[in-house]
Amino acid sequence: xxxSLPPLNALRAFEAAARHLSFKLAAHELHVTPAAVxxxxxxxxxxxxxxxxxxxxxxxxxxxDGQAYLVxxxxxxxxxxxxxxxxxxxxxVLLQVGVPENFELRRLDLEHFRSTHPDIGLRILxxxxxxELVERKVDALIGRGLRSHPGYRxxxxxKGTEVGDRLMAPEGTAECPEVMSxxxxxxxxxxxxxxxxxxxxxxxxxxxx
Numbered sequence: 453x454x455x456s457l458p459p460l461n462a463l464r465a466f467e468a469a470a471r472h473l474s475f476k477l478a479a480h481e482l483h484v485t486p487a488a489v490x491x492x493x494x495x496x497x498x499x500x501x502x503x504x505x506x507x508x509x510x511x512x513x514x515x516x517d518g519q520a521y522l523v524x525x526x527x528x529x530x531x532x533x534x535x536x537x538x539x540x541x542x543x544x545v546l547l548q549v550g551v552p553e554n555f556e557l558r559r560l561d562l563e564h565f566r567s568t569h570p571d572i573g574l575r576i577l578x579x580x581x582x583x584e585l586v587e588r589k590v591d592a593l594i595g596r597g598l599r600s601h602p603g604y605r606x607x608x609x610x611k612g613t614e615v616g617d618r619l620m621a622p623e624g625t626a627e628c629p630e631v632m633s634x635x636x637x638x639x640x641x642x643x644x645x646x647x648x649x650x651x652x653x654x655x656x657x658x659x660x661x
């Protein structure tokens with residue numbers, strides 16, 4: 453059976469906006485801009501051919517269609533979340549890592565990490581930010597421009613640039629074996645990428661002479 457589904461990002465934007473009755477609060481939850489939430493919702497309304505929200509005096513109100521749709525969408529997300537939680541990687545430890553929405557997961561080379569660390573089950577939550585880390589929805593957070601926060605350790609991963617990616621974890625678990633393994637893995641990949649970039653730059657420089 454082929455399911456006819458709207459884009460997931462649009463559904464997530466609608467569901468969050470409908471719960472909060474605010475594009476601003478939904479944007480904060482999803483780590484995007486209010487304009488992005490509004491665009492997703494507008495695109496969803498155009499796709500469905502119905503209005504999901506009424507904008508009254510700067511107040512967001514669900515239409516009857518929106519209220520009915522929210523029930524089904526929320527139930528669907530809840531079932532997906534429950535099904536995901538039931539999946540337990542066959543390993544000793546599960547490490548849940550959050551990354552921003554615009555983070556390219558291919559940079560992590562997840563399959564290689566999993567193959568070289570069979571005792572660590574790596575699960576990614578995207579998008580995620582400090583809010584998810586504080587609420588313990590993730591064990592660690594990877595992001596560019598993360599800053600120190602009381603009770604959390606923020607380690608620089610990319611040492612080759614002025615502003616690089618950082619790994620943030622609670623101080624109490626920042627030195628646990630699985631987080632240390634991830635930190636070492638990220639730094640080794642960063643160092644490898646930097647060496648490759650320098651080698652290419654050198655080759656280009658020689659070619660220009």
